[in-house]
Amino acid sequence: MSHAGNFPNNHCMHSTTTDTLIAAEAPALAQSPCSPDFVSECGRVRLYLADCRDVLPMHGGVDAIITDPPYGISFAAHPTAGGRKRGQKSETWDNDTPNDTVLSLPAMAPLCVIWGGNYYPLPCTRGWLIWRKPDAPPSMAHGELAWTNLDQNLRAIEWTIAATREKDGYGLHPTQKPVRVMSWTMEQVMVPHRGLVLDPFMGSGTTAIACIRTGRRFVGIEKDPAHYATAHERIQRELSQGDLFLDLPNG
Numbered sequence: 176m177s178h179a180g181n182f183p184n185n186h187c188m189h190s191t192t193t194d195t196l197i198a199a200e201a202p203a204l205a206q207s208p209c210s211p212d213f214v215s216e217c218g219r220v221r222l223y224l225a226d227c228r229d230v231l232p233m234h235g236g237v238d239a240i241i242t243d244p245p246y247g248i249s250f251a252a253h254p255t256a257g258g259r260k261r262g263q264k265s266e267t268w269d270n271d272t273p274n275d276t277v278l279s280l281p282a283m284a285p286l287c288v289i290w291g292g293n294y295y296p297l298p299c300t301r302g303w304l305i306w307r308k309p310d311a312p313p314s315m316a317h318g319e320l321a322w323t324n325l326d327q328n329l330r331a332i333e334w335t336i337a338a339t340r341e342k343d344g345y346g347l348h349p350t351q352k353p354v355r356v357m358s359w360t361m362e363q364v365m366v367p368h369r370g371l372v373l374d375p376f377m378g379s380g381t382t383a384i385a386c387i388r389t390g391r392r393f394v395g396i397e398k399d400p401a402h403y404a405t406a407h408e409r410i411q412r413e414l415s416q417g418d419l420f421l422d423l424p425n426g
């Protein structure tokens with residue numbers, strides 16, 4: 176695969192009892208011919224530094240896809256004044272929408288949530304999710320929308336930009352989502368505990384952090400080596416703080 180030279184996958188396949196258990200629970204992953212670049216010691220987080228188009232065909236059988244793909248609005252190409260001050264560079268990944276890949280996601284899992292789904296020609300749904308940002312300045316969007324494949328009432332969460340910065344740290348990624356919004360997302364679509372969540376556009380790994388904190392398994396894909404490294408470091412730090420997964424009923 177094209178990414179192999181960028182980031183050798185020398186972390187993979189720790190062999191522990193828990194690993195074996197997880198592999199037995201997730202045959203789709205265990206049979207994957209494509210080795211992850213990182214597998215956590217407990218086996219419940221797997222990461223790929225790759226273009227998701229190369230890896231997705233090997234990842235049927237997940238419980239949920241929860242993702243935040245490029246919106247095609249060039250946001251990362253034009254860092255805000257605050258971002259520029261912190262050295263944020265112009266990035267090109269959200270200059271286009273990867274339509275074919277995103278439109279193929281709902282067929283891959285029983286539960287599917289696509290943040291920024293309003294930028295894609297997805298089927299009609301009642302089940303939109305809204306993240307309202309009460310402290311967004313007039314020049315910014317006052318909220319974001321997620322498409323879901325569920326026939327349920329629209330739901331909304333209010334979460335300030337200030338709270339995101341305070342709780343999650345600022346500037347990990349130009350379009351970083353709050354961990355709270357991602358864990359709320361999983362509650363809204365009822366991702367099962369210990370369920371396997373796939374995020375093919377992982378960025379700084381916010382969906383992974385939400386999975387770790389709420390006792391779900393995670394597989395993430397990110398093609399940018401710098402963002403992959405941020406996610407990898409963030410996830411390792413989170414895992415080192417203790418394993419909620421093992422405390423769950425039936426854990």
Ligand SMILES: C[S@@+](CC[C@H](N)C(=O)[O-])C[C@H]1O[C@@H](n2cnc3c(N)ncnc32)[C@H](O)[C@@H]1O
Binds near residue numbers: 243273353396397
């Ligand atoms: C909107 S950002 C995700 C931000 C993330 N939710 C967070 O909180 O950090 C989308 C990410 O998808 C990545 N990306 C774009 N195209 C990709 C592809 N074909 N395969 C894998 N990653 C891709 C970009 O590098 C970017 O980091």
